[in-house]
Amino acid sequence: MFLWKVKEMKQNLRYWERPAGELFPEILNELTTYFRNRELKYFWSPQHNLMDILRPEELEKYSRKLQDVNQVFQSFHVKRGLTYDDCAKYFEY
Numbered sequence: 001m002f003l004w005k006v007k008e009m010k011q012n013l014r015y016w017e018r019p020a021g022e023l024f025p026e027i028l029n030e031l032t033t034y035f036r037n038r039e040l041k042y043f044w045s046p047q048h049n050l051m052d053i054l055r056p057e058e059l060e061k062y063s064r065k066l067q068d069v070n071q072v073f074q075s076f077h078v079k080r081g082l083t084y085d086d087c088a089k090y091f092e093y
């Protein structure tokens with residue numbers, strides 16, 4: 001996914017100079033979209049979908065989990081106080 005982003009932003013190298021606090025939610029949002037669409041092409045062989053190895057129920061589970069995490073991070077701009085506990089609960093088994 002990051003290699004696709006690097007290729008996409010090759011004309012805008014200043015993109016990567018932005019603070020991690022701005023980049024991470026944006027990249028997380030893109031990852032969430034990939035899972036929602038059930039497609040992430042392999043960079044070196046774009047005809048292959050990296051999501052194909054996952055069962056439909058796994059894709060759904062990861063998609064929901066990422067959506068939840070994404071919503072927390074997107075709310076950070078409004079909330080301005082994202083705690084460890086706000087995040088950690090989404091990464092428990």
